[in-house]
Structures are given as structure tokens and as C-alpha cells.
Amino acid sequence: MTASSEQDNVQDHSDPSHGARLGFDTRAIHHAFDPADFSRAVQPPVFLTSTYGFESVAANDAAAALGGRLYAREYNPTTEILEKRLANLEGAEAGLVVSTGMAAFGTLVLSLLSQGDELVVHKTLYSNTVAMVEQCLPRFGIRVVPVDLSNPNNLDAAITDKTRLVYFETPVNPLSAILDISAIAARAHARNVKVAVDSTFASPSLQRPIEHGADIVLHSLTKYINGHGDTLGGALLGDAETLHTLHETGLRYITGATLSPHSAFLILRGLKTLSLRMERHSASALIIAHMLEAHPAVAWVSYPFLDSHPDHTIAHKQMTQGAGMLAFGLHAGFDGARTMLDRLQLLTRAVSLGDTDSLIYHPASITRARQALRKDAHLIEGVGEDLVRLSVGLEDVSDLVADLRQALQDL
Structure with a gap:
């Protein structure tokens, strides 16, 4: 049984079918792109520009008011299509794509956590994530609390009034242990703590953590979503308010880890299959x-x-x-x-x-x-x-x- 057959077929208002209920694979190919808007090109164009020109000062002001549609670190039409498509497939309100999977994790934690905050993580993580939580975050006054989340009850003692986020992978790299997203999310939400899940090993084709209670989903787009081993990328997907914060603070001036438009094009190509x-x-x-x-x-x-x-x-x-x-x-x-x-x-x-x-x-x-x-x-x-x-x-x-x-x- 494929994810397409189990997907709830979220209504898609941006497709040429004008709101028809479409399946996963159809949305992976078409969502957020209408050839009529791009000189009838069947494939999304690659916008290789570092900045944008405007016909008037008023138009420039309007673009700025929309939230950074002035400069390519903050906005690019090709990456915007990818963000909308990934968010739709994952069941999220909004998405942000960045240059690598590690850039996604850095954008997430450095945007949402401050000095004195605590981050709860599963005891086993990707090796470079381990390096960041062991060596980098403590330098900024962020306390990292490793917990064995294979038993969700362990969260009860780990979460304090300073905990801001619970983060884990499932399947877990490299042993492919499986953590119960819904059980972990229920315990975290009972203490008003957000949950972020790295779902790279599964992709949205096989697993959609938001459907099981997660707030934010992280992907290394380098892996299955691109699928061809020819570019790097990362993604964060979740509610619109949180994603606005990740874009406006994380991407814009904390990490600046913009995904290149050509990489976005390659990932969109891979996403179709x-x-x-x-x-x-x-x-x-x-x-x-x-x-x-x-x-x-x-x-x-x-x-x-x-x-x-x-x-x-x-x-x-x-x-x-x-x-x-x-x-x-x-x-x-x-x-x-x-x-x-x-x-x-x-x-x-x-x-x-x-x-x-x-x-x-x-x-x-x-x-x-x-x-x-x-x-x-x-x-x-x-x-x-x-x-x-x-x-x-x-x-x-x-x-x-x-x-x-x-x-x-x-x-």
C-alpha cells in the first residue's frame, strides 16, 4: 500500500484543477505551479538573480511590506514553488527550504531557542547534529537534555519550565529505530512544548509526522526527496507563524543559509518521482x-x-x-x-x-x-x-x- 492510497487528499486551491481533491503523486508533480504563469513552461524556471528590480518606489515598498521580496536570500520564485509543494505534501501550513539539512537544524534551534532555554533530544541523533548539540548550543547558553524517547514516559521528568522544544529523528539514524510520534507529541504538548521531527529516512511519501501530532518536520532534501545524489538542501515545514519566525529571523539574518534556485529546481524534479x-x-x-x-x-x-x-x-x-x-x-x-x-x-x-x-x-x-x-x-x-x-x-x-x-x- 502506498502513501498515495492512504493520503487524505488535502484540497489544493493552487492547482489548475481549481480545488479538485488530488492525490499525493499528482500534487508532487503539479502543486503550486501553473505553466500559464510562466510563459507556459511545463517545468518551473530557474530564477538566477541576486536581487529584484521594481517599476516604481511604491512597488518597491509593497514588495518590502510582503516580507523580503527584495533580495534573493529572502525570496526566489523557484524556491517558493518548492516550499509550497513540500508543505502541501507534508500537511503543513508553510515551508522553508535552506541550503542543507544541517542548515535546517541550525535555523530551527537558533531561531526558536535563546540563552537559558532547554532542548530535549533523543539520545541517538545524526553525528553532525550530535556535534552541534554537544559543542555549539551550550556555548550559547542553551541546555541540551538527551533522553531515551523510545519510552515516551521519560519526557515527564525531562521537561521543565525552561524546555522550549523536543527534537528527534524517526526512523533514527543509523539503526532505524522507530519512535512513537503521537505518544511523544501528546506528552510534550501537555507541557506546552513544541515537537520537531526529522523525517528524512522516511520522506513524506511514507510518513507525515504532522498527522501524528508533530509541530515541525525537518528534512535533509539531499536524501530521498531529491533522490539523485546531485545537490544539497534542507527543509522545515509546519505552522505559518513558526515558519514566519524561521524565515524572518533564522534565514534572513541568523544563518543566511539560502538554497540555490538551481538546487531547488533539481529537488522539484526529484520530488516528482x-x-x-x-x-x-x-x-x-x-x-x-x-x-x-x-x-x-x-x-x-x-x-x-x-x-x-x-x-x-x-x-x-x-x-x-x-x-x-x-x-x-x-x-x-x-x-x-x-x-x-x-x-x-x-x-x-x-x-x-x-x-x-x-x-x-x-x-x-x-x-x-x-x-x-x-x-x-x-x-x-x-x-x-x-x-x-x-x-x-x-x-x-x-x-x-x-x-x-x-x-x-x-x-
């Missing part, structure tokens, strides 16, 4: 997860739609498919993982995810290499030295299985 790609990623990942789970060299496998996954019930509640990310460990541990990766002939050894190409990497090897330059580099919570993370691409799954089998032989 998101649902189709996620179906293929998910189906292939499940086949590979079953194969690995039965392989004698493999000690464990973590994939949300495996029956053996401890969170598979929650995953089925808030996701329509399991996406393309899985993690596994070998009986041969650290050295075995390195040997396996070196034997691979088709899968690409790389650190990103969500591409058409299958990408695989060994976090412990990267961490050891980084320690030569940064003594404080460390594996994140829950990640052992045996863990291998695999982003399953769009190749023929039989070829991926064959490559993994030959790499695992005799380990």
Missing part, C-alpha cells in the same frame, strides 16, 4: 533485510518492517513502508565489516543515503579515521564497531543480493 522511488527502495530493502537475517555471517539486522525489529508495530502504525535504510552487524565485528566492504563490487562505499545508487559505509572506520584530527570524535549512542549502514538504491535487487553474498562469503 518520490513515491515511485520509495516503493522500490522499500521493496528491495525488505528483500535484502530478509537475506541478511538468514545469512550465517550476519549477527543482527535492523530494518523497521522486519518482524524481528523491536519497533515494527509502531513502524506499521506511522509508516506505509519501511524505506530503504537498514543496518546490520557481522559476527566478525570491526575487521569483518572492513573486509566485507572492500570486497563489494557493485555497492558504492559512501556516507550519504537516499540516492538511486546503493550506498554502504562503516561508521566505526570513519570515526577512527577522524580521531587522528579530532580527539573528541566518537561513535553516537547505540552504534557499535560492527555496525554497517546500507542505503538500498534502485538497482535490480538480485544484483545487490549477489554482491552482498559474495562479499560475505567465508566471513
Whole structure:
């Protein structure tokens, strides 16, 4: 079952069908763009301009009153289409796109939090987010409180009168643990605290956190939403008031992390095939997860739609498919993982995810290499030295299985 078949078909007043109730895939292709408004170009044009001219002082004043339609850091027609389309697909009132996923997180926390505020986060986060919450935010007087949110009851003791935001990923990088969005949101909202969810591993095709009670959704657009590994981007989606703050303070003068119009164009292109790609990623990942789970060299496998996954019930509640990310460990541990990766002939050894190409990497090897330059580099919570993370691409799954089998032989 796809997200398109379960989507509530939010009424879309900006499409040429004049308010018809449209499905997810139709809106991913058409929302917020009418060719008649752009010289009948079928694809959104790329507006490569750093500023805008006006026919009169009064027109310039009117543009300023609209909120920054003067300069390309604050407004661009191509990025505006992307923001509206993403917000519509996610079920949000408004959206903001920025230059990277980390720029999205920086814009979020630096816009909404001040000295003396507290941020509650799940104990396991993306490694660069960990670096920011451990090293950057405390410098600005923001206290970060790590909590095991796999048990939402833990929020009761973690939230104080100074807590302003609860932030977590689901699925969680890199183990694909699943956190219960609705249970966490209910406890946070009972204390008047907003909830932000990084839904990068799922994309809005498979999971829409706002439908489960989240206030803000974050995406690294670099990953599944773009899907082709050829540009960077980040997005924040939520209520109009909060998004206005993120735009007017965060983007305009705190981070200035503007997404380039060409990147917005590439992401819009990728978005049109998101649902189709996620179906293929998910189906292939499940086949590979079953194969690995039965392989004698493999000690464990973590994939949300495996029956053996401890969170598979929650995953089925808030996701329509399991996406393309899985993690596994070998009986041969650290050295075995390195040997396996070196034997691979088709899968690409790389650190990103969500591409058409299958990408695989060994976090412990990267961490050891980084320690030569940064003594404080460390594996994140829950990640052992045996863990291998695999982003399953769009190749023929039989070829991926064959490559993994030959790499695992005799380990």
C-alpha cells in the first residue's frame, strides 16, 4: 500500500484543477505551479538573480511590506514553488527550504531557542547534529537534555519550565529505530512544548509526522526527496507563524543559509518521482533485510518492517513502508565489516543515503579515521564497531543480493 492510497487528499486551491481533491503523486508533480504563469513552461524556471528590480518606489515598498521580496536570500520564485509543494505534501501550513539539512537544524534551534532555554533530544541523533548539540548550543547558553524517547514516559521528568522544544529523528539514524510520534507529541504538548521531527529516512511519501501530532518536520532534501545524489538542501515545514519566525529571523539574518534556485529546481524534479522511488527502495530493502537475517555471517539486522525489529508495530502504525535504510552487524565485528566492504563490487562505499545508487559505509572506520584530527570524535549512542549502514538504491535487487553474498562469503 502506498502513501498515495492512504493520503487524505488535502484540497489544493493552487492547482489548475481549481480545488479538485488530488492525490499525493499528482500534487508532487503539479502543486503550486501553473505553466500559464510562466510563459507556459511545463517545468518551473530557474530564477538566477541576486536581487529584484521594481517599476516604481511604491512597488518597491509593497514588495518590502510582503516580507523580503527584495533580495534573493529572502525570496526566489523557484524556491517558493518548492516550499509550497513540500508543505502541501507534508500537511503543513508553510515551508522553508535552506541550503542543507544541517542548515535546517541550525535555523530551527537558533531561531526558536535563546540563552537559558532547554532542548530535549533523543539520545541517538545524526553525528553532525550530535556535534552541534554537544559543542555549539551550550556555548550559547542553551541546555541540551538527551533522553531515551523510545519510552515516551521519560519526557515527564525531562521537561521543565525552561524546555522550549523536543527534537528527534524517526526512523533514527543509523539503526532505524522507530519512535512513537503521537505518544511523544501528546506528552510534550501537555507541557506546552513544541515537537520537531526529522523525517528524512522516511520522506513524506511514507510518513507525515504532522498527522501524528508533530509541530515541525525537518528534512535533509539531499536524501530521498531529491533522490539523485546531485545537490544539497534542507527543509522545515509546519505552522505559518513558526515558519514566519524561521524565515524572518533564522534565514534572513541568523544563518543566511539560502538554497540555490538551481538546487531547488533539481529537488522539484526529484520530488516528482518520490513515491515511485520509495516503493522500490522499500521493496528491495525488505528483500535484502530478509537475506541478511538468514545469512550465517550476519549477527543482527535492523530494518523497521522486519518482524524481528523491536519497533515494527509502531513502524506499521506511522509508516506505509519501511524505506530503504537498514543496518546490520557481522559476527566478525570491526575487521569483518572492513573486509566485507572492500570486497563489494557493485555497492558504492559512501556516507550519504537516499540516492538511486546503493550506498554502504562503516561508521566505526570513519570515526577512527577522524580521531587522528579530532580527539573528541566518537561513535553516537547505540552504534557499535560492527555496525554497517546500507542505503538500498534502485538497482535490480538480485544484483545487490549477489554482491552482498559474495562479499560475505567465508566471513
